[in-house]
Amino acid sequence: MSLETVRxxxxxxxxxxxxxxSQRNLxxxxxxxxxxxxxxxxxxxRDGPFSDYSGCERWFTVVAxxxxxxxxxxxxxxxxxxxxxxxxxxxxxxxxxxxxxxATALNLLVPAAAGxxxxxxxxxxxxxxxNAAWRALFAADAMKLQIDDTDAAAVAPGTLLWSGHGARQxxxxxxxxxxxxxxxxxEFRQAKDGR
Numbered sequence: 001m002s003l004e005t006v007r008x009x010x011x012x013x014x015x016x017x018x019x020x021x022s023q024r025n026l027x028x029x030x031x032x033x034x035x036x037x038x039x040x041x042x043x044x045x046r047d048g049p050f051s052d053y054s055g056c057e058r059w060f061t062v063v064a065x066x067x068x069x070x071x072x073x074x075x076x077x078x079x080x081x082x083x084x085x086x087x088x089x090x091x092x093x094x095x096x097x098x099x100x101x102x103a104t105a106l107n108l109l110v111p112a113a114a115g116x117x118x119x120x121x122x123x124x125x126x127x128x129x130x131n132a133a134w135r136a137l138f139a140a141d142a143m144k145l146q147i148d149d150t151d152a153a154a155v156a157p158g159t160l161l162w163s164g165h166g167a168r169q170x171x172x173x174x175x176x177x178x179x180x181x182x183x184x185x186x187e188f189r190q191a192k193d194g195r
Contacts, residue, residue, distance in 0.1 A: 002163060002164075002165065003145075003152065003153055003161055003162070003163050004161070004162050004163070005153070005155075005159055005160070005161050005162075006026045006027055006159065006160040006161075006162075007156065007158060007159050008024050008026060008041050008158040008159070008160070009158055011024040011025065011026060011041075012024075013043065016051075018048050018049070019046070020044065020045060020046045020047070020048035020096075021042055021043045021044040021045045021046070021102075022042070022043045022045075023040050023041070023042045023043070024040060024041045024042075024043075025038065025039075025040045026039045026040055026041060026138075026160045027039040027160060027162065029134070029162075029164075029188075035111075036110065036111065036114035036115065036188065036190065037108065037109065037110050037114070037117060037134070037188045038107075038108070038109040038110075039106070039107070039108055039109075039136070039138070039160055039186065040106075040107045040109075041063075041104060041105070041106055041107075041158075042104065042105045042106075042107060043102060043103075043104055044065075044068065044096060044098060044102060044103045044104070044105060045098075045102045046098065047095070047096060047097045047098055048095070048096060049093055049094070049095050049096070050070075050092075050093045050094055050095075050096055051093060052090070052091060052093040053090025053091065053093075053109055054090060054091040055090070055091070055111055055112055055113070056090035056091075056109045056110060056111050056112065057087065057089070057090065057109070057110045057111075057112060057116060057117055058087070058088055058089070058090040058107065058108070058109055059085050059086070059087050059107065059108040059109075059110075059117055059118070059119040059186075060079065060085065060086045060087075060088070060105055060106070060107055060108075061079065061081075061083065061084075061085035061086065061105065061106050061119060061121075061184060062079050062080055062081050062083070062103050062104070062105050062106075063081060063104050063105065063106050063138070063140045063182060063184070064081065064103065064104035064140060064182075065081070065098075065099075065100075065101060065102055065103030065104055066080065066098075066099040066100040066101060066103065067079055067080035067081065067083070067099045067103060068096050068097060068098055068099060068103050068105070069096070069097045069099065070086070070088075070094040070095070070096055070097075071094045071095040071096075071097075072088055072092055072094050073092060078099075079105075080099075081182060084120070084121065085106075085119035085120060085121070085184065087117075087119075090109060106119075106138055106184060108186050110188060113191065114190065114191060115188060115189050115190040115191045116188070116189050116191075117186070117187065117188050117189075118130075118132070118185075118186070118187040118188075118189075119184055119185065119186050119187075120184065120185045121183075121184055121185075122137060122139075122173050122183035122184055122185050124173055124174055124175050124178075124181050125172060125173075125174060126172065127170045127171070127172045128170070128171045128172065128185050129168065129169075129170055129171075130166065130167065130168075130169075130171075130185075130187050131167055131168065131189070132166070132167060132187040132188060132189045133164055133165055133166060133167045133190075134162070134163070134164050134166070134187065134188040134189075134190075135162065135163060135166040135167075135171070135185065135186065135187045135188075136160055136161060136162035136163070136185070136186040136187075137155065137160070137161045137162075137171070137173065137183060137184070137185060137186070138159070138160050138161075138183065138184045138186060139155040139156075139157065139158070139159050139161070139173070139182070139183040140157060140158065140182035140183065141157050141175055141176070141177065141180035141181060141182045141183065142154075142155065142156060142157050142175065142176040142177065142180070143155040143173045143174065143175055143176065143181075143183055144173065144174045144175075144176065145161060145171065145172075145173055146171070146172045146173070146174065147166075147169050147170065147171055147172075148169055148170050149170070155173075155183075162186075171185070
């Protein structure tokens with residue numbers, strides 16, 4: 001099968017206009033001019049508001065650092081590396097407070113008209129099945145990806161690995177070092193009308 005990889009350390013970070021951090025855009029799919037999903041890695045260095053992404057579903061998780069607190073409409077939410085990824089309306093643009101120093105966050109943005117996204121922690125040795133054709137793995141630590149019981153790829157730390165043809169495949173990760181097992185699944189299900 002065809003697997004695409006993007007290394008975060010090969011993407012030039014872009015400073016935020018508000019000076020609160022920087023961002024590495026890992027992927028605009030299918031292309032930057034008309035994207036249906038966007039995956040980015042953000043380095044948050046000080047407290048401040050998120051950007052407004054009205055019309056988009058946003059998935060967010062902390063992959064390094066102590067964590068953050070987001071002031072969402074439903075209340076304040078603590079997000080740490082061990083937390084489940086958080087889904088919220090991109091129009092909320094919540095205030096973000098750092099817990100203890102800088103944090104690195106993984107973001108998935110999906111325009112509502114394009115479809116729906118999903119993000120979940122990848123547990124070592126646990127198979128992940130999905131009906132979505134587009135699916136991905138972001139590994140903060142070195143991993144081995146297995147697909148349908150076959151070794152598919154060695155994944156370097158800070159890598160996004162994705163496929164547009166992954167529906168109904170059994171994906172599983174095994175960390176190279178059992179003490180370093182930070183990884184997340186991402187999915188995108190297109191709207192039925194294809195818009």
